[in-house]
Amino acid sequence: MVGSPVLLIAIPLLAAFLIPLLGIFWKELVRIIPGLVLGYLTILSASLYIDVLNTGTIVETIAGWRAPWGINLVFSPLTGFLATLMTFIGFIIWLYSYRFKRNVEFEAAKKYFIFLMLLVAGSIGIVITGDIFNQFVFIEIVGISAYALTAFYTGRNSAEAAFKYLIMGSLSASALLIAIILIYSQLGTLNMAEIAANIHNMPPQYRVTAMIFFIIGIGVEAEIFPLNGWAPDAYTEAPGPVGSAFAGIVVKAGIYAMVRMMFTLFDISGPMQILIIIGMITLVVAETSALRQVQLKRMLAYSSIGQMGLVLVAFGMGTKAGVFAALFLMLNHAIIKPLLFFSGSYLVFNSKEKNISEMSGLGKLMPFTAAFFALGSFAIVGLPPFAGFWSKLSVLTAAANDGLLLIIAIVLLVSIVEIVYYFRVINRIYFFKFDKATSVVPHKPRVNALIAMAILAILILVIGFYPDSVSEILNRASEDLLNTPDYIKNVLSTGQSLTY
Amino acid sequence: MNIENIEIIRIGVYATSILLILIGLYAVLTKKSLIKIIIGLSIIDGGIHLLLIGIGYIKNGTAPIFSPGFENASAQMVDPVPQALVLTAIVIGFGVTAVALALIIRLYRHHNTLKIDEIKNLKW
Numbered sequence A: 001m002v003g004s005p006v007l008l009i010a011i012p013l014l015a016a017f018l019i020p021l022l023g024i025f026w027k028e029l030v031r032i033i034p035g036l037v038l039g040y041l042t043i044l045s046a047s048l049y050i051d052v053l054n055t056g057t058i059v060e061t062i063a064g065w066r067a068p069w070g071i072n073l074v075f076s077p078l079t080g081f082l083a084t085l086m087t088f089i090g091f092i093i094w095l096y097s098y099r100f101k102r103n104v105e106f107e108a109a110k111k112y113f114i115f116l117m118l119l120v121a122g123s124i125g126i127v128i129t130g131d132i133f134n135q136f137v138f139i140e141i142v143g144i145s146a147y148a149l150t151a152f153y154t155g156r157n158s159a160e161a162a163f164k165y166l167i168m169g170s171l172s173a174s175a176l177l178i179a180i181i182l183i184y185s186q187l188g189t190l191n192m193a194e195i196a197a198n199i200h201n202m203p204p205q206y207r208v209t210a211m212i213f214f215i216i217g218i219g220v221e222a223e224i225f226p227l228n229g230w231a232p233d234a235y236t237e238a239p240g241p242v243g244s245a246f247a248g249i250v251v252k253a254g255i256y257a258m259v260r261m262m263f264t265l266f267d268i269s270g271p272m273q274i275l276i277i278i279g280m281i282t283l284v285v286a287e288t289s290a291l292r293q294v295q296l297k298r299m300l301a302y303s304s305i306g307q308m309g310l311v312l313v314a315f316g317m318g319t320k321a322g323v324f325a326a327l328f329l330m331l332n333h334a335i336i337k338p339l340l341f342f343s344g345s346y347l348v349f350n351s352k353e354k355n356i357s358e359m360s361g362l363g364k365l366m367p368f369t370a371a372f373f374a375l376g377s378f379a380i381v382g383l384p385p386f387a388g389f390w391s392k393l394s395v396l397t398a399a400a401n402d403g404l405l406l407i408i409a410i411v412l413l414v415s416i417v418e419i420v421y422y423f424r425v426i427n428r429i430y431f432f433k434f435d436k437a438t439s440v441v442p443h444k445p446r447v448n449a450l451i452a453m454a455i456l457a458i459l460i461l462v463i464g465f466y467p468d469s470v471s472e473i474l475n476r477a478s479e480d481l482l483n484t485p486d487y488i489k490n491v492l493s494t495g496q497s498l499t500y
Numbered sequence B: 001m002n003i004e005n006i007e008i009i010r011i012g013v014y015a016t017s018i019l020l021i022l023i024g025l026y027a028v029l030t031k032k033s034l035i036k037i038i039i040g041l042s043i044i045d046g047g048i049h050l051l052l053i054g055i056g057y058i059k060n061g062t063a064p065i066f067s068p069g070f071e072n073a074s075a076q077m078v079d080p081v082p083q084a085l086v087l088t089a090i091v092i093g094f095g096v097t098a099v100a101l102a103l104i105i106r107l108y109r110h111h112n113t114l115k116i117d118e119i120k121n122l123k124w
Helices: A006-023 A029-055 A077-096 A106-128 A132-150 A158-187 A192-201 A204-222 A230-237 A240-265 A273-291 A296-316 A320-349 A367-381 A387-402 A405-431 A447-465 A468-482 A484-492 B003-030 B034-055 B080-111
Strands: A058-061 A072-075 A497-499
Touching: A006 A029, A006 A106, A029 A058, A029 A072, A029 A077, A029 A106, A072 A077, A072 A106, A072 A484, A077 A106, A077 A240, A077 A320, A077 A447, A077 A468, A106 A132, A106 A240, A132 A158, A132 A204, A132 A230, A132 A240, A132 B080, A158 A192, A158 A204, A158 A230, A158 B003, A158 B034, A158 B080, A192 A240, A192 A484, A204 A240, A230 A240, A230 A296, A240 A296, A240 A320, A240 A468, A240 A484, A273 A296, A273 A405, A296 A320, A296 A387, A296 A405, A320 A367, A320 A387, A320 A447, A320 A468, A367 A387, A367 A405, A367 A447, A387 A405, A387 A447, A447 A468, A468 A484, B003 B034, B034 B080
Parallel strands: A058 A497
Antiparallel strands: A058 A072
């Protein structure tokens, strides 16, 4: 045993507290500490995850109160997979933004790194906690740090985007709290496993009401259709690395919370029409909105929303193949979207109005960045040698197994739309002449940013050429999600709990 | 006290809290001033806290502590969990309100107005 899951939450929280204090002594520490913390968390999470795959789920009891009474952390093949993915993406984001605001504004950089730590801590907390009220608290931690990160730049319209996000976020958090109150008043417990064990004793009208409030409550973080109005503005106005943190970390936590609620808390088995319908509407609306965007980051934001819709459709099939496809999509999206945001923010950096039309010919001026953007685009639309192909293929095969032909038709149709709007950008970057009047002198990406992008690009190629390398992990994770009785047994039985 | 009175109190608490939530929602949805929207959010929070406290309500209840004279009073004790939850929820609501007010200061400096329909540089 190398450590315990609680360290995954405690260490970044402690680091967020210590960063401003240690920054007094040596300003460089503000940048170094987040990297050390996130690097350590990645190693810790990965080693715990390997441990879990070999020996079974770790259930950690906090402060000696056993499962139904106290808060417990569940580190299972599914949550361990997501926690490892999040810490890794967090580390890559740190690598990309290591020199963020260097030599310009120390105060601004300090705030950025503090909130980045809080964002990572909250997202990991959402995933590994086994208590719904605790999950609500972590969702609020993520929310508050996300509002602050959205409002990072003082000069732009970022406060407007952040205010919009805050209104939606806190209204939905109220809905989540009402759902928790409903469940507590009926079942008298907040522990997810005990709720799952007793949910069928709850009268159906309470169950449906609680579920609707839950979907509204989590939908804002998960970017489902009527609740995602904040996303395009927040992604556009926030700094580049923050957009990739939203797409790579926060949304994954939101989707996890939603899926855990549907599959475990309300113990629904078989196809879930509500997820499929919400996912379909999200997918179609987002992808068609992406088509008519003139700003690159807005386009990427809508593309991100659309991908989450596809993930929900795949989860909604409720079969093992569907869950496998959904987790594969989440993994690929967590790798590809940060790459697109990293390279895209350098493209945006070199255009005054952030418009796609100003990016003519940047491919010749910044060959690496443009190549990474093109690679990310090919991967996310699902061209064969890249990672995105396999996840999209697995969604289609899962739908074909169930005979859901409408899903196949819509997914393929939407893929064409995706190709149009991504290739429009690539066409402009590579095949249009560089226009001196619209573009400024190009800012070249720094070495650490290039390394971060290169790591993600290599991962995309590795998963693309060897999809079997991740299928075992995803298989274990999807079995874990579908096996509610084992989840209940693992959490509530005292024999397997570990107390530190 | 008979059972009917307890039920009346309970329904009164629930009705008041739902009324507060609806008043807050009305303020958030219809008011044009940013400050009033935040006040609406706080009213919603207050309603939810009341609802949460109402769940743990017991007529003539005692504090959930086993002290001399109250050794066998577990049936009379109020549920401590909603009270712990409400404390946490109050702190979270305070944090969100503080962030919101900070954002309003920023918006006011940028746009020189607090009216929400004059702040529309982004597509709402």
